[in-house]
Amino acid sequence: MTILDGKKLKQEILDEVKSKIEKNNAKMKLAIIQVGNNEASNIYVGQKLKACEYVGIEGNLYKLDENVSQEELLTLIDKLNKDDEVYGIILQSPIRHDLDFDYCSNKILASKDIDGFTRDSVYGNYINDTDILPCTVKGIITLLDKYEINLDGTNVVIVGRGNIVGKPLMLAMLNKNATVTVAHSHTKNLVDVCKTADVLISAVGKKGLITADHVKDGAVVIDVGITRVDGKIYGDVDFDNVKDKVSYITPVPGGVGPLTVASIILQLYEMYERRNING
């Protein structure tokens, strides 16, 4: 059994981007828009800014007042879209409920949408014509690539059908020529479905959902779930229960999580390359 070490891969990605940025004397900015002062958002934004600083990207936080109007928010997005020095824009979720997150985030130019959530990015993934993916999905693909786990012709089972992980992952896995199954809360026979998986990916957020019963001998298990209980973080997978059956497995924490931030940095640099080097 091999642990898929996301923490280590994150460091490798950051170091590689850092060295490319130095070599090419690349200048780029990441703009993060945060509305209000959500505590979890503060942590995530802090992690992104720290990674930017490490690799030599200028990270700018636009922390808007909790009561900002949608018009002001859209004006800022428009300004950042037009700023050539800005290579990536993140609208940090959640935002205030009466603001339309979907509408606002779709105003971000596809060429600056490093979160991969806009309709142009979704369509690009759908027609298999983009490298920009939602960061968690990009992280999973990068991790599997790193460990040379070939997806072509394998049975991939994804548990969870959300817009952030499940659905874009389904499209990305199809684009990798996997046979893809998506299971979710309405699935009647989750154990049977999961047992068909060569690669089982759980993105639900339910502690201990996946046990040895769900896992075929020799399967690859990727745990995207995050549940916090008494200050401790748990994944969807009962790690100790399944670890002797699997060939590869991600730990929680230290698996997919760290790669989300690394993917933002990676995709930001890819956007820079596209515009300035390969473009």
Add this chain to the structure above:
Amino acid sequence: MTILDGKKLKQEILDEVKSKIEKNNAKMKLAIIQVGNNEASNIYVGQKLKACEYVGIEGNLYKLDENVSQEELLTLIDKLNKDDEVYGIILQSPIRHDLDFDYCSNKILASKDIDGFTRDSVYGNYINDTDILPCTVKGIITLLDKYEINLDGTNVVIVGRGNIVGKPLMLAMLNKNATVTVAHSHTKNLVDVCKTADVLISAVGKKGLITADHVKDGAVVIDVGITRVDGKIYGDVDFDNVKDKVSYITPVPGGVGPLTVASIILQLYEMYERRNING
């Protein structure tokens, strides 16, 4: 075993729309753009125009010269987008290879995209916020609804991952709360995958691909494949071989095929209702 009779359902849909159009004295136009004189296109366009005439929709064919420029094509799309009497626009494929079909068809307004192929329509299906679907997908959903085949919690296996049927069908089936598997040319164990299906849908275009070995007892089998051999039309499913195992099955011809045209008419009328009655 029950035959899913698409030909009969088509007639019912057309009659229902016809009577609604008469009742509401509804006036609407469908614009079909055809480039050149492709023989198969002539047949498909003819079927669409005939259905329009039957229900009382004004069908207008814009048959452009084979050598039309992309600029002229885009000018026409723009004009039709702005014409309030036009409720639906179809860019009939194929078009000349050096014209960019994807770019041009994406210029059609989402509110007139009755083929459901534009990025806005794809995104609507992705986030489960639209009734407008690619016509074949809409036809399959309508057919299953008609025969009261509930998809919630069932295992749906789709063979084929194209942008016209496989992928939009995958999203639509997820939106119906089915557990969805997509198989394709790289799938290694097609028989095993298909045998998990409560509802098996094949959209490949390979005569006799699906045999009794692929079908679980009591499964619903939907055949979207079309292969022409010596002037005869065949589906993907070996009908005689599987018919004694299934609970429901579509014939070819007379199954999904007729519903494609019926779905255009149905979606066109739904667009009319949205703009004039429910809007």
